[in-house]
Amino acid sequence: MPHDDIEILEERRNQVFRKGEGTAEIACGKRSAAGSVSQRACVFCGSRVVLYPIADALHVVHGPIGCAAYTWDIRGAHSSGPQLHRNSFSTDLQEKDVIFGGEKKLAAALRELIAACSPKAAFVYSTCITGLIGDDVDAVCKTISKETGIPVIPVESPGFSGTKKDGYRAACEAIYKLIGTGDISGISPHSINLLGEFNIAGETWIMKDYFRRIGIQVVSCISGDGRVDEIRRCHGAKLNLVQCSGSMTHLAKRLNDEYGIPFQRISFFGIEDTAAAIYGAAGVFGDPEIESRARDLVKQELLKIQPELRRYRKILKGKKAAIYVGGAFKAFSLVRALRTLGMRTVLVGSQTGNPQDYEQLKELCDPGTVIVDDSNPLELAKFCLEKDVDLFIGGVKERPIAYKLGIGFCDHNHERKEALAGFEGMLNFAKEVHASVMSPVWNYVPRRANRKQERMAA
Numbered sequence: 361m362p363h364d365d366i367e368i369l370e371e372r373r374n375q376v377f378r379k380g381e382g383t384a385e386i387a388c389g390k391r392s393a394a395g396s397v398s399q400r401a402c403v404f405c406g407s408r409v410v411l412y413p414i415a416d417a418l419h420v421v422h423g424p425i426g427c428a429a430y431t432w433d434i435r436g437a438h439s440s441g442p443q444l445h446r447n448s449f450s451t452d453l454q455e456k457d458v459i460f461g462g463e464k465k466l467a468a469a470l471r472e473l474i475a476a477c478s479p480k481a482a483f484v485y486s487t488c489i490t491g492l493i494g495d496d497v498d499a500v501c502k503t504i505s506k507e508t509g510i511p512v513i514p515v516e517s518p519g520f521s522g523t524k525k526d527g528y529r530a531a532c533e534a535i536y537k538l539i540g541t542g543d544i545s546g547i548s549p550h551s552i553n554l555l556g557e558f559n560i561a562g563e564t565w566i567m568k569d570y571f572r573r574i575g576i577q578v579v580s581c582i583s584g585d586g587r588v589d590e591i592r593r594c595h596g597a598k599l600n601l602v603q604c605s606g607s608m609t610h611l612a613k614r615l616n617d618e619y620g621i622p623f624q625r626i627s628f629f630g631i632e633d634t635a636a637a638i639y640g641a642a643g644v645f646g647d648p649e650i651e652s653r654a655r656d657l658v659k660q661e662l663l664k665i666q667p668e669l670r671r672y673r674k675i676l677k678g679k680k681a682a683i684y685v686g687g688a689f690k691a692f693s694l695v696r697a698l699r700t701l702g703m704r705t706v707l708v709g710s711q712t713g714n715p716q717d718y719e720q721l722k723e724l725c726d727p728g729t730v731i732v733d734d735s736n737p738l739e740l741a742k743f744c745l746e747k748d749v750d751l752f753i754g755g756v757k758e759r760p761i762a763y764k765l766g767i768g769f770c771d772h773n774h775e776r777k778e779a780l781a782g783f784e785g786m787l788n789f790a791k792e793v794h795a796s797v798m799s800p801v802w803n804y805v806p807r808r809a810n811r812k813q814e815r816m817a818a
């Protein structure tokens with residue numbers, strides 16, 4: 361279908377912006393328009409993706425089995441120890457439970473699972489059905505917590521009750537219940553928490569290694585390779601670094617308000633942003649030793665990857681990319697990382713950006729770039745065709761859009777198996793982009809093959 365034939369829904373027109381055309385603010389933070397088949401997930405899914413990597417906790421989905429299956433092993437989040445998080449426990453609510461209530465079933469499931477798995481804490485997720493039938497999940501959690509002696513924490517996440525962002529907030533509120541309950545003795549004055557970092561393909565370990573090398577202690581990572589005891593004492597850290605701003609800014613603000621811990625929004629994607637994150641954190645402590653070690657680290661790491669990056673840049677120069685990701689802060693990093701590779705971003709969007717994020721995106725992007733909020737498959741296809749992109753960067757739901765259009769794809773979401781953070785992550789990213797964009801298979805896509813034939817005929 362030609363891109364001109366694809367219409368944008370009337371109620372979504374103010375969520376699409378072209379840089380250089382008009383000055384109106386892009387509308388965002390709204391509920392998805394009915395019928396637009398948003399790329400967003402539900403509230404429950406939002407909370408689940410944030411809490412999932414806490415590896416020594418029990419995660420129990422109180423709802424029909426489909427909710428648990430949908431989010432089973434949802435992130436490629438690695439654990440260096442327990443693997444309890446990788447199970448998808450569910451109360452499997454049936455018609456009878458919908459009529460008579462599911463509280464007894466939930467209490468029985470929690471008793472059985474806590475006895476069998478000995479978790480450090482349990483998270484109990486509400487789903488659409490729980491919200492509809494009105495089970496008192498809080499009361500069940502309190503009873504079981506008293507009985508078992510571990511924190512049993514309700515996660516207020518009925519799927520229909522808002523957007524994915526509300527799920528992030530529910531997860532932050534659940535985590536907050538653990539914070540402040542652990543011993544903070546022995547924490548270094550040069551210490552941080554990593555928030556909104558999920559250890560996809562082991563990325564947390566790359567970051568922790570950088571901070572170890574410059575002399576900064578990482579007290580907890582929430583939630584990558586997460587441990588309940590570390591979260592309980594994370595209020596003893598001196599600084600919070602927020603990698604996924606969409607999911608964890610709420611928690612960072614609460615820790616700032618109630619424990620006086622300042623926070624910085626950072627990104628470990630791309631060489632510029634990785635270096636800025638390391639320098640930014642090192643600068644907070646006012647210790648020249650740490651700052652000097654930070655400079656040495658960045659220099660050493662850059663020297664290792666620059667020659668190969670230059671080689672990829674020569675090949676990829678001038679290619680065009682589309683980006684559609686969850687949080688807008690990651691989109692900024694990707695625009696810059698693509699520039700490092702000589703590529704141009706012509707379409708960029710996010711599921712959960714706020715007005716400031718979109719203002720920043722407008723400044724960062726080239727004239728003509730299409731910026732979209734809470735987009736849908738048809739719109740994304742329209743703009744990919746119009747801009748004739750060579751690469752689509754997104755997640756599992758964007759992959760089929762790209763492949764159906766005959767466009768190279770790079771997975772930058774929870775499901776990927778390749779670490780893309782830090783300096784070594786930038787090199788992995790360059791390799792993946794190169795392999796995808798330059799694959800000869802795209803020459804056989806009808807759209808491109810026809811164009812080649814037309815050129816030859818002319």
Ligand code: SF4
Binds near residue numbers: 427486
């Ligand atoms: S919580 Fe609701 S919207 Fe989310 S997966 Fe379950 S049924 Fe679907």
